[in-house]
Amino acid sequence: MNVLTIDLEEWFHVVYDSDEAEWGNKESRILRNADFVLESLTTNNLKATFFTLGWIARQYPDLVKKIHEAGFEIGSHSDTHRAAYKFSKSGFKADVKRSVESLEALTGEKIRSFRAPYFSLNKFIAHYIEALVENGIEIDSSICPIETRYGGYKEFPFNEPCLIKSNGIAIKEFPLNTVNIFNKRTIYSGGGYFRLLPLLLTKALIKQQPYNMTYFHPHDFDRAQPPANLPMLSDIRRRVGAAAAGNKFRKLLSTFDFVDIYASDKLTNWDNAPVLTL
Numbered sequence: 001m002n003v004l005t006i007d008l009e010e011w012f013h014v015v016y017d018s019d020e021a022e023w024g025n026k027e028s029r030i031l032r033n034a035d036f037v038l039e040s041l042t043t044n045n046l047k048a049t050f051f052t053l054g055w056i057a058r059q060y061p062d063l064v065k066k067i068h069e070a071g072f073e074i075g076s077h078s079d080t081h082r083a084a085y086k087f088s089k090s091g092f093k094a095d096v097k098r099s100v101e102s103l104e105a106l107t108g109e110k111i112r113s114f115r116a117p118y119f120s121l122n123k124f125i126a127h128y129i130e131a132l133v134e135n136g137i138e139i140d141s142s143i144c145p146i147e148t149r150y151g152g153y154k155e156f157p158f159n160e161p162c163l164i165k166s167n168g169i170a171i172k173e174f175p176l177n178t179v180n181i182f183n184k185r186t187i188y189s190g191g192g193y194f195r196l197l198p199l200l201l202t203k204a205l206i207k208q209q210p211y212n213m214t215y216f217h218p219h220d221f222d223r224a225q226p227p228a229n230l231p232m233l234s235d236i237r238r239r240v241g242a243a244a245a246g247n248k249f250r251k252l253l254s255t256f257d258f259v260d261i262y263a264s265d266k267l268t269n270w271d272n273a274p275v276l277t278l
C-alpha cells in the first residue's frame with residue numbers, strides 16, 4: 001500500500017517558529033505550486049490527501065474548494081504550522097479546532113484526518129491524542145519514527161498502520177515508514193529526502209516495502225522560491241533538489257499505484273493491526 005499525501009502550505013511555513021505577522025509580506029507561491037501538484041495527480045489519475053493549514057483555508061478559500069471539488073480528501077495540517085509540542089494541551093486543542101472549523105466551513109464535510117507540522121507528535125503523544133479525538137479526528141499521520149531536528153518519536157514500535165490507545169480512546173495511525181540504509185534507520189519518502197535521493201533508489205525502496213507513506217509539499221517542486229531568513233546551510237537544505245524534483249515527482253506518480261488516506265483506511269484490516277497502548 002502506497003499512500004500519497006500533500007502538506008498544503010506556503011514555502012515560508014517551513015521556517016521553524018516563523019512569525020505569522022510577517023506572512024502577509026512574503027511572496028505567495030501556493031497557487032502556482034499547488035496547480036503543478038494537482039495537474040500531476042490528474043494526469044496520472046491519482047488521488048491524494050491534502051493536509052491543509054487552517055491559515056491556508058482562510059487566505060485561499062477558492063484553492064481549497066477547488067481541490068476538494070476535484071475529489072481530493074482534505075485533512076488538517078494544524079492551523080498555523082506550529083509544532084504540537086510548542087502548545088499546552090488546551091492550546092493544541094484550540095489550534096486543531098480552529099483549523100478543522102476553517103476547513104469544514106469550506107468543504108461542508110467532516111475533517112477526519114490530521115498531520116502535525118514537522119511530524120511533531122512525540123512520545124508524549126497521549127496529551128495530544130485526546131485533543132485530536134475531541135475535535136473529531138479519527139486518523140493521524142504525524143509520527144516520524146526516527147530522531148529528527150524537530151524531535152521525532154524514535155521509540156515508536158511499528159512500521160505500518162496501527163492503532164494508538166490511551167485512556168479509553170483510540171486513533172488510527174499511519175506513521176512515516178523507515179528502511180535501514182548502511183545500518184541506519186532512515187525515512188526516504190518525501191520532502192528533502194525525496195529531493196536529495198536518486199529516483200532509482202526511491203523507486204527501489206518503495207517497491208521493497210509493503211507500506212509506504214509519502215509526504216510532499218507544493219514548494220518541494222518550486223525552483224524559484226525566494227530565500228528564507230535562515231542560516232545559509234538551513235536555507236540550502238530547504239531548497240536543495242527543487243529544480244529536478246518536479247520531473248522526479250511526475251515519474252514516480254507514473255510508476256506506482258498510490259492511494260489517499262481515505263482509501264488506505266478502507267484497505268487496512270484494523271482488526272489485525274498492531275496496537276500501541278500508552
Ligand SMILES: [Zn+2]
Binds near residue numbers: 009077081117118
Ligand atoms: Zn508542514
